[in-house]
Amino acid sequence: MSATLLWFRHDLRLADHPALRAALTRDKPVIPVFLWCPEEEGEWAPGGASRWWLHRSLTSLAKDLEKAGSKLLIRQADDSLAAIKKLIRETGADAVYWSRRYEPLVIERDRRIKETLRTENIEVRSFNAALLIEPWDVQNLSGKPFQVFTPFWRKVSASIEPPAPLPAPKKISAPAKWPSGVKLESLDLMPEIPWHEGMARTWHPGERGAKEHLETFLEGPVKHYGEARNLPAQSGTSRLSPHLHFGELSPRQVWHAAPKWRSSQFMAEIGWREFAHHLLYHFPRTTNEPLRSDFIRFPWRENTRELAAWQRGKTGIPLVDAGMRELWETGWMHNRVRMVVASFLVKNLRMHWLHGARWFWDTLVDADLASNTLGWQWAAGCGADAAPYFRVFNPESQAEKFDPQSEYIKRWIPELSGEGAKSYPTPIVDLKASREAALAAFKTLRK
Numbered sequence: 001m002s003a004t005l006l007w008f009r010h011d012l013r014l015a016d017h018p019a020l021r022a023a024l025t026r027d028k029p030v031i032p033v034f035l036w037c038p039e040e041e042g043e044w045a046p047g048g049a050s051r052w053w054l055h056r057s058l059t060s061l062a063k064d065l066e067k068a069g070s071k072l073l074i075r076q077a078d079d080s081l082a083a084i085k086k087l088i089r090e091t092g093a094d095a096v097y098w099s100r101r102y103e104p105l106v107i108e109r110d111r112r113i114k115e116t117l118r119t120e121n122i123e124v125r126s127f128n129a130a131l132l133i134e135p136w137d138v139q140n141l142s143g144k145p146f147q148v149f150t151p152f153w154r155k156v157s158a159s160i161e162p163p164a165p166l167p168a169p170k171k172i173s174a175p176a177k178w179p180s181g182v183k184l185e186s187l188d189l190m191p192e193i194p195w196h197e198g199m200a201r202t203w204h205p206g207e208r209g210a211k212e213h214l215e216t217f218l219e220g221p222v223k224h225y226g227e228a229r230n231l232p233a234q235s236g237t238s239r240l241s242p243h244l245h246f247g248e249l250s251p252r253q254v255w256h257a258a259p260k261w262r263s264s265q266f267m268a269e270i271g272w273r274e275f276a277h278h279l280l281y282h283f284p285r286t287t288n289e290p291l292r293s294d295f296i297r298f299p300w301r302e303n304t305r306e307l308a309a310w311q312r313g314k315t316g317i318p319l320v321d322a323g324m325r326e327l328w329e330t331g332w333m334h335n336r337v338r339m340v341v342a343s344f345l346v347k348n349l350r351m352h353w354l355h356g357a358r359w360f361w362d363t364l365v366d367a368d369l370a371s372n373t374l375g376w377q378w379a380a381g382c383g384a385d386a387a388p389y390f391r392v393f394n395p396e397s398q399a400e401k402f403d404p405q406s407e408y409i410k411r412w413i414p415e416l417s418g419e420g421a422k423s424y425p426t427p428i429v430d431l432k433a434s435r436e437a438a439l440a441a442f443k444t445l446r447k
């Protein structure tokens with residue numbers, strides 16, 4: 001008996017799946033497997049909202065595999081390598097294929113697995129299923145990684161020719177006997193307290209949901225993306241981020257589905273996602289440390305009460321609270337508002353960006369170590385191509401500019417439109433004084 005193990009990770013789809021395609025060309029049974037080993041990802045193991053998404057996405061993938069005559073084998077393990085070796089013993093598999101991931105701990109783990117299995121004569125191959133270009137295939141004129149977005153994207157968008165996406169296979173050959181697996185429910189990915197109802201109303205995880213979502217976006221909203229993308233009250237952006245994160249959709253599919261929009265602002269945002277992965281790969285320490293090392297000395301404040309007010313959307317600053325409530329309710333927040341709430345936390349409250357990154361990590365359905373790290377370091381002024389520290393977003397003028405009718409604010413803070421306005425908290429900080437304190441703290445770095 002011999003077979004190919006196809007290890008599903010952040011590539012939860014059947015179309016445009018190079019590892020699956022390569023596995024099928026071996027003419028041997030394919031055993032699709034998902035391993036749940038969150039401890040291996042350390043402090044950046046999937047958070048609550050991601051787990052909810054994963055549960056739904058795996059359900060969808062399992063159904064699609066069944067339609068193709070296969071199934072998804074699920075196992076829980078403390079150690080992926082041991083789990084794969086066990087499966088090899090049980091199935092006689094002689095090859096293991098997977099799609100690459102770029103998080104530092106995952107890279108280390110995968111490298112170890114690859115080396116060990118190869119010494120045991122197992123064929124191991126990894127594939128690019130998540131990016132338009134691999135982070136090691138692009139460098140600036142001095143041969144170094146890019147740290148500024150515009151030249152990065154100029155170079156990448158002009159030089160790439162991503163291959164046309166592969167169609168989903170109709171049939172996946174199954175082994176004569178399936179090894180045993182566990183039920184998805186036993187992974188306990190669904191929250192015990194039902195705080196996920198708003199997310200369930202908002203999203204359709206899975207490959208089909210992703211495809212439909214992309215089609216709807218390309219039929220209409222993409223045309224107005226340039227003007228609408230900054231207005232949080234409108235559905236002006238694609239909301240593809242969780243689908244892209246879990247690999248229910250590939251950036252190659254987006255690139256080929258939208259040939260007219262290749263030099264658009266929308267595609268440049270897909271470029272930011274590429275840039276984030278480029279940075280994470282080349283500067284892996286940035287998940288927990290500032291890219292600009294002078295920021296290690298920054299005098300951050302600690303205040304549990306204020307942090308809780310920020311997390312719960314009770315700071316008394318309407319645009320900040322609206323964003324934090326949207327996040328809690330739907331697992332997503334508009335990009336403009338993400339920048340505003342992040343600036344408020346790191347500048348007005350002067351709290352470490354990691355407090356914000358960790359909260360986003362637990363509550364975002366699109367929590368992604370590359371994009372979240374970039375977003376927070378950008379907001380704090382300590383990352384690549386970052387907003388300078390002295391540029392402090394004023395949440396009131398941001399609201400006047402981007403939510404002029406307060407439509408977004410009233411949607412998420414209903415008490416502001418009715419009698420209940422008295423129950424809305426007074427601001428926990430003075431915006432002007434806290435801005436000045438932040439600038440003074442910033443000056444200490446120059447000494």
Ligand SMILES: Cc1cc2nc3c(=O)[nH]c(=O)nc-3n(C[C@H](O)[C@H](O)[C@H](O)COP(=O)(O)OP(=O)(O)OC[C@H]3O[C@@H](n4cnc5c(N)ncnc54)[C@H](O)[C@@H]3O)c2cc1C
Nearest residue numbers: 237238239240241269270272273335366367368371372375
């Ligand atoms: C503090 C902060 C934290 C963030 N954390 C995350 C995160 O954990 N996961 C995440 O996917 N994005 C993150 N972002 C980036 C951005 O806010 C989201 O990608 C975007 O809001 C998703 O909505 P959309 O799909 O409608 O985006 P669209 O505007 O339709 O953009 C299309 C796609 O491009 C990518 N993209 C867009 N903007 C960015 C960006 N600034 N950086 C990287 N990729 C981008 C996303 O994959 C997105 O789906 C963060 C931004 C900030 C300021």
